[in-house]
Amino acid sequence: MWQLYQFPLCPFSRKVRLLLGEKGVGYDLxxxxxxxxxxxxxxxxxxxTTPVMVDADKGVTLIDSQAICEYFEETIDRFPLISGTAAGRAEVRRLVAWFDQNFYGDVVAPLLHERMKKRIVHRLSPDGGVLREAMKRANTHMDYMDYLLDHRSWLGGGTMSLADIAAAAHLSVADYLGGIDWTGHDPVKRWYAGFKSRPSFRPLLSERMEIVAPPAHYDKPDF
Ligand SMILES: N[C@@H](CCC(=O)N[C@@H](CS)C(=O)NCC(=O)O)C(=O)O
Incomplete structure (x- = not known):
């Protein structure tokens, strides 16, 4: 049985958990x-860094969310998440990197630092200026996601892909930490409401990180 080393608000672990859920792979946390x-x-x-996955029986250790996701994409046929033409797969990978690097760096990392790490590790209050800047950047990212969803069924193209999973993972952590203003982002809101109802997402939404509580709408499918 696989074991996944993670904590509830790690967006990279959420990305892996969503992929494992869609592919029907069992694991212990x-x-x-x-x-x-x-x-x-x-x-x-x-x-x-988290996530890390270990299968002690097989003697396999997997590190880095993208390496882990690609491992299961290559070994489990069910629900392909990087599929289609070579150009289509390149677009999915571009967007996964966009969310893992840009959205994470601009929005999720500062929110995690200010709202979670500073409280748990340093016992300090968050810096309001840093939080406001992260929320402003989240708004710009959501404008881009609105644009993509105005032109495509899913973020990466015509079918659900790892790009959607990476985006939902990062957005869910930012939303938990109070960093998302949904006003004026109807395309992203509709797309995310659909994600929130997926069986792969429900266990993530019911988990809580000690000390940090999410806003009331966080786990409600209709906001
Ligand atoms: N590229 C890595 C990034 C993983 C990462 O940065 N994880 C964060 C947690 S979300 C971490 O472990 N940070 C170290 C720390 O908080 O000390 C991946 O995709 O797995």
Whole structure:
């Protein structure tokens, strides 16, 4: 049985969990706080980051959300998430990188630092200026997502793909941390409401991170 080392608000672990849910792969969760830099965890992953997946019976350790997702995409036929033409697959990968790098760096990382890490690790209050800037950037990213969804059925093209999963994973963490103003983003809102109802998403929405509570609308499919 696979074990997934993660914590509830890690967007990269959420991306992996959504893919595993859609593909029907079973796993156990192992709670890991990467900022604690536990020796046993650093032995597994010298980079000290979550997610990490381990199948002790097979002697396989997988590190990095994209490497993990590509491993299951290559080994499990059910529900292909990087499919279509070579150009279509390149577009899916471009958008996954966009959300994992740009959306994460502009929005999710500052929100996680201010609202979660500073409280848990440093016992400090969040900086309002940093939070406002992250929300402003989230709004710009959502304008781009609105544009994509005005021109395509799904973010990456005509079918649901890993681009949608990566985007939903990051957006869900930003929403949990109060960083998303949904006003004026109807295309993204409709797309995300559909995601929230998927069986793969429900377990994520019911989990809570100690100390940090989400806004009331967070786990409601209709906002
Ligand atoms: N490229 C990596 C990024 C993973 C990552 O940055 N994970 C964060 C948690 S969301 C982490 O472990 N940060 C280290 C820390 O918080 O100390 C991936 O896709 O898995």
């Amino acid at each position: 192992v709670r890991e706080s990467p900022w604690a830099m536990r020796d046993e965890f650093l032995d597994l992953n010298p980079a000290g």
